[in-house]
Amino acid sequence: MNKEMAKAPPANMKQIMIQMVSSRCLSIAANMGIADTIGDTPYPINLLSEKLGVDENALFRLIRVLSTQGIFSIDEHQIISNTEISDYLKSDVTGSQRNFARMMGGSWMWKAFNSLEYSIETGKPAFSIAFPDSDNPFEYFKHDSPQDGRIFNHAMSDFSYSFDKPLVDAYDFSSMSHVVDLGGAEGCLLNAIKSEYPKVKTTLFDLPEVILQKQGTDTPVEFNLAGGDFFQKIEPIADCYTIKYVLHNWNDDACIKILENCRNVIKDNGRLLIMDMLIKEDEPQVFEKSLDIVMLLLLGAKERSAQEFEDLLAKAGFKINRVIPSKCPLSIIEAVPV
Numbered sequence: 001m002n003k004e005m006a007k008a009p010p011a012n013m014k015q016i017m018i019q020m021v022s023s024r025c026l027s028i029a030a031n032m033g034i035a036d037t038i039g040d041t042p043y044p045i046n047l048l049s050e051k052l053g054v055d056e057n058a059l060f061r062l063i064r065v066l067s068t069q070g071i072f073s074i075d076e077h078q079i080i081s082n083t084e085i086s087d088y089l090k091s092d093v094t095g096s097q098r099n100f101a102r103m104m105g106g107s108w109m110w111k112a113f114n115s116l117e118y119s120i121e122t123g124k125p126a127f128s129i130a131f132p133d134s135d136n137p138f139e140y141f142k143h144d145s146p147q148d149g150r151i152f153n154h155a156m157s158d159f160s161y162s163f164d165k166p167l168v169d170a171y172d173f174s175s176m177s178h179v180v181d182l183g184g185a186e187g188c189l190l191n192a193i194k195s196e197y198p199k200v201k202t203t204l205f206d207l208p209e210v211i212l213q214k215q216g217t218d219t220p221v222e223f224n225l226a227g228g229d230f231f232q233k234i235e236p237i238a239d240c241y242t243i244k245y246v247l248h249n250w251n252d253d254a255c256i257k258i259l260e261n262c263r264n265v266i267k268d269n270g271r272l273l274i275m276d277m278l279i280k281e282d283e284p285q286v287f288e289k290s291l292d293i294v295m296l297l298l299l300g301a302k303e304r305s306a307q308e309f310e311d312l313l314a315k316a317g318f319k320i321n322r323v324i325p326s327k328c329p330l331s332i333i334e335a336v337p338v
């Protein structure tokens with residue numbers, strides 16, 4: 001072995017190898033609701049373990065490993081407090097990460113990760129290798145584990161909805177007469193648009209079952225509802241389509257199909273706004289590039305660079321007008337029909 005190499009301990013690499021411990025502990029802490037239990041009042045470890053019904057010493061060690069990364073703090077009397085970071089593990093704070101942490105450490109996610117090698121060997125999703133009865137996580141949630149599905153949906157909402165305002169702040173919708181949000185789920189992006197631009201007409205387009213749920217609630221909705229399948233036909237005709245945090249769920253062929261269907265209905269002078277994370281090869285982007293692996297593993301999908309979006313758009317009859325950064329991890333790609 002090269003002596004120089006042996007002298008330099010690869011601290012970084014050790015950190016990465018052991019990171020799975022923190023990740024799993026974080027998820028367990030989120031599941032147990034430690035941050036919620038502590039709240040704003042520091043909590044002695046013995047009372048905390050009693051309240052949570054777990055072993056005191058093991059709980060202390062779990063919190064200790066998390067505290068090395070600023071998640072919870074422990075004083076010399078073993079009194080535990082929330083920190084600026086662990087506050088985000090509380091359930092009811094804006095931008096809560098609790099469900100995202102629960103999802104990443106969920107047993108289904110770890111089971112899927114056991115098959116990651118298959119994805120690397122083939123470039124295909126490994127989900128159905130790990131779960132032979134399900135093609136993708138959504139089928140698994142539907143048939144086998146609605147509870148994991150609920151955590152997943154909450155995780156997506158918590159993660160994605162905090163981006164709506166920064167995205168709306170980054171784009172001037174005042175000249176648009178009708179905005180249709182494709183795969184808009186609960187309609188939070190449209191609510192954010194409506195509150196800034198009350199005169200703009202808005203329509204939520206999502207799967208019929210999602211729209212039916214929306215129609216079934218007592219809360220009045222501020223926008224029109226359109227149920228459909230964006231692989232079949234997009235409605236209604238409008239001058240602005242937004243598609244936020246959707247294309248990263250699909251492989252290239254599927255994205256082209258969605259974009260082509262949008263091209264079929266968008267007005268000649270219309271704007272298509274793709275809101276997604278953008279991969280930048282010259283930046284570290286640990287989170288984005290890690291999430292890209294999760295997309296490959298679970299769905300055979302990917303996070304994309306602006307260039308990759310440009311290639312997809314060109315195949316569907318669009319070109320990029322400009323790329324607009326925002327004060328959140330998502331950027332806006334403004335595309336126009338060609």
Ligand SMILES: C[S@@+](CC[C@H](N)C(=O)[O-])C[C@H]1O[C@@H](n2cnc3c(N)ncnc32)[C@H](O)[C@@H]1O
Pocket residue numbers: 156157160161182183184185186205206207210228229230231243244245246249
């Ligand atoms: C990852 S969520 C994104 C939700 C939302 N845009 C956001 O930013 O949080 C993907 C959305 O696409 C919708 N969707 C999935 N397949 C669809 C299809 N074939 N046609 C229309 N909507 C679809 C889902 O119901 C879901 O609401």
